[in-house]
Amino acid sequence: MxxxxxxxxxxxxxxxxxxxxxxxxxxxxxxxxxxxxxxxxxxxxxxxxxxxxxxxxxxxxxxxxxxxxxxxxxxxxxxxxxxxxxxxxxxxxxxxxxxxxxxxxxxxxxxxxxxxxxxxxxxxxxxxxxxxxxxxxxxxxxxxxxxxxxxxxxxxxxxxxxxxxxxxxxxxxxxxxxxxxxxxxxxxxxxxxxxxxxxxxxxxxxxxxxxxxxxxxxxxxxxxxxxxxxxxxxxxxxxxxxxxxxxxxxxxxxxxxxxxxxEGLENRQRRVRQMGRVITRTLEPLGFTPYVHRPEERLPTVLALRLPEGFDDAGIRGQLRQRDISVTGGLGPTAGVIWRLGLMGESARPEPYRRLMTALGDLLGDRDLADRYEHHLQEETRELVSV
Missing domain, CATH: 3.40.640.10 (Type I PLP-dependent aspartate aminotransferase-like (Major domain))
Structure with missing residues (x-):
């Protein structure tokens, strides 16, 4: 063991x-x-x-x-x-x-x-x-x-x-x-x-x-x-x-x-933006939307997404934690309003978010979630930097 x-x-x-x-x-x-x-x-x-x-x-x-x-x-x-x-x-x-x-x-x-x-x-x-x-x-x-x-x-x-x-x-x-x-x-x-x-x-x-x-x-x-x-x-x-x-x-x-x-800072910058697009597009049909309205003001390394109406923030995050997956909610005034998904360093890779999408799809009863993730990932694959 x-x-x-x-x-x-x-x-x-x-x-x-x-x-x-x-x-x-x-x-x-x-x-x-x-x-x-x-x-x-x-x-x-x-x-x-x-x-x-x-x-x-x-x-x-x-x-x-x-x-x-x-x-x-x-x-x-x-x-x-x-x-x-x-x-x-x-x-x-x-x-x-x-x-x-x-x-x-x-x-x-x-x-x-x-x-x-x-x-x-x-x-x-x-x-x-x-x-x-x-x-x-x-x-x-x-x-x-x-x-x-x-x-x-x-x-x-x-x-x-x-x-x-x-x-x-x-x-x-x-x-x-x-x-x-x-x-x-x-x-x-x-x-x-x-x-x-x-x-x-x-x-x-x-x-x-x-x-x-x-x-x-x-x-x-x-x-x-x-x-x-x-x-x-x-x-x-x-x-x-x-x-x-x-x-x-x-x-x-x-x-x-x-x-x-x-790896190169510009390559890392490209990688984080590509992963951000993949995650946002995958979660959009569930009602997740960018918290920051102006695209140029969005921080690529911390993806802030407004939660869908009626979404059980604490409950879902707790169930994800039981599956060894940690995501973070809002802080202070944004608690219960947003998720803050880290896209820094080694978290800005396809595999960690593949785990999230598989688990989240299971918890929410969305059988297509993992497939949507793979589809959007493939769209970005040609430019994803693999190190």
């Missing part, structure tokens, strides 16, 4: 199924966090993160020993001081989390909002972007609603203002091309367990030279010791002790990150 349970199908907005190469890397013998081989590994990770984020050649990149929320918090802890004006774009739960964190570090927070299911409007950002704003922060892909915010357009506004620009790339980096240098992003972060399909527990970050200069000019010490950019730089660049890093998670992330870059 296997020591492991039956493979569970994760179709959530995170975590995602672990990439096979990352799983293998987890089982390697332990090394010390100050070992020369680990420092060499870290250097490779830094270089690959620069490619993933599209940074300048010497941009500081690193892994924080925590999830994406630590990446979010470290940005405000290092780059915001009490009294700073911070403009936060909030059109969902994670934009609101940004605002809360910034306020806890003493920022005077202004909000730019949009209705749930709609993207932030650049004109609304421009209306509040005054000379005293020290930072603008936005979630690229709002996981809670499946909205893709117009980061390039917002970045263009921020570039001429002198403010730092912070971007939550948790559901975009590693699956969607991200152009930190060209857009003018100063601080970006994601979570290992999202688009890269590595285990949870690491937050890859990238910090521009401009942001590092702001950090260096702080009037007060960074209140978050664990995520202090100076201490992190000492370890990642100076190779001196700061804290014990989770070594095997570094090896696993490096394996998953290298696999993503070998």
């Amino acid at each position: 296997s020591d492991f349970p039956t493979e569970h199908v994760l179709l959530t907005p995170g975590p995602t199924p672990i990439h096979p190469r990352a799983m293998q890397a987890l089982t390697r013998p332990m090394l010390g966090h100050m070992d020369p081989e680990v420092f060499a590994l870290n250097s490779d990770i830094q270089a690959d993160l620069r490619v993933m984020y599209g940074t300048e050649p010497e941009t500081f990149t690193a892994l924080l020993a925590g999830t994406g929320s630590l990446g979010m918090e470290a940005g405000f802890a290092n780059l915001v001081e009490p009294g700073d004006e911070v403009l936060v774009c909030a059109n969902g739960s994670f934009g609101r989390r940004m605002a809360e964190m910034a306020a806890r570090y003493g920022a005077k927070v202004r909000l730019v909002t949009a209705p749930l299911g709609e993207a932030i409007r650049p004109r609304d950002v421009a209306a509040q972007l005054t000379d005293d704003v020290r930072m603008v922060a936005v979630v690229h892909g709002e996981t809670s609603t499946g909205v893709l915010n117009p980061v390039p357009e917002i970045a263009e506004l921020v570039r001429s203002s002198g403010a730092l620009f912070t971007v939550d790339a948790v559901t975009t980096a590693g699956m969607e091309p991200f152009h930190m240098r060209d857009w003018g992003v100063d601080y970006a972060y994601t979570g290992a367990q999202k688009c890269l399909s590595a285990p949870p527990g690491l937050a890859p970050i990238a910090v521009s030279e401009r942001a590092f200069a702001r950090f260096g000019a702080r009037r007060t010490p960074t209140p978050l010791w664990y995520g202090d950019l100076g201490g992190l730089h000492d370890y990642w660049v100076g190779q001196t002790y700061h804290h014990t890093v989770p070594v095997n998670l570094h090896f696993a992330l490096q394996a998953a990150l290298r696999a993503a870059l070998e």
Whole structure:
């Protein structure tokens, strides 16, 4: 009998199924966090993160020993001081989390909002972007609603203002091309367990030279010791002790990150969009419809679908869970209104959703559901990237 349970199908907005190469890397013998081989590994990770984020050649990149929320918090802890004006774009739960964190570090927070299911409007950002704003922060892909915010357009506004620009790339980096240098992003972060399909527990970050200069000019010490950019730089660049890093998670992330870059970010972008079309067309006859009305505002990596009228959300998800399939419902105001289907990393493949369609068809008495899925999949097969 296997020591492991039956493979569970994760179709959530995170975590995602672990990439096979990352799983293998987890089982390697332990090394010390100050070992020369680990420092060499870290250097490779830094270089690959620069490619993933599209940074300048010497941009500081690193892994924080925590999830994406630590990446979010470290940005405000290092780059915001009490009294700073911070403009936060909030059109969902994670934009609101940004605002809360910034306020806890003493920022005077202004909000730019949009209705749930709609993207932030650049004109609304421009209306509040005054000379005293020290930072603008936005979630690229709002996981809670499946909205893709117009980061390039917002970045263009921020570039001429002198403010730092912070971007939550948790559901975009590693699956969607991200152009930190060209857009003018100063601080970006994601979570290992999202688009890269590595285990949870690491937050890859990238910090521009401009942001590092702001950090260096702080009037007060960074209140978050664990995520202090100076201490992190000492370890990642100076190779001196700061804290014990989770070594095997570094090896696993490096394996998953290298696999993503070998596949190619544009190929991954194509793959996720193709799978999104297949799933949407398959579920449409049941009454599932896109929650985000404007196609250009739909986040490809988190497919938000409005549920059919009378659909037993909790009941069906519970029955799917009994069949080792996890899907996620809405968050907060969208609970019972939408499903959020993860299409990040290894979840954006035909087989996991084949399992879902077979089970869902059985539960709903729709004998044609699995066949419709295969039909739409075949229509896309010629362009589906197989790795």
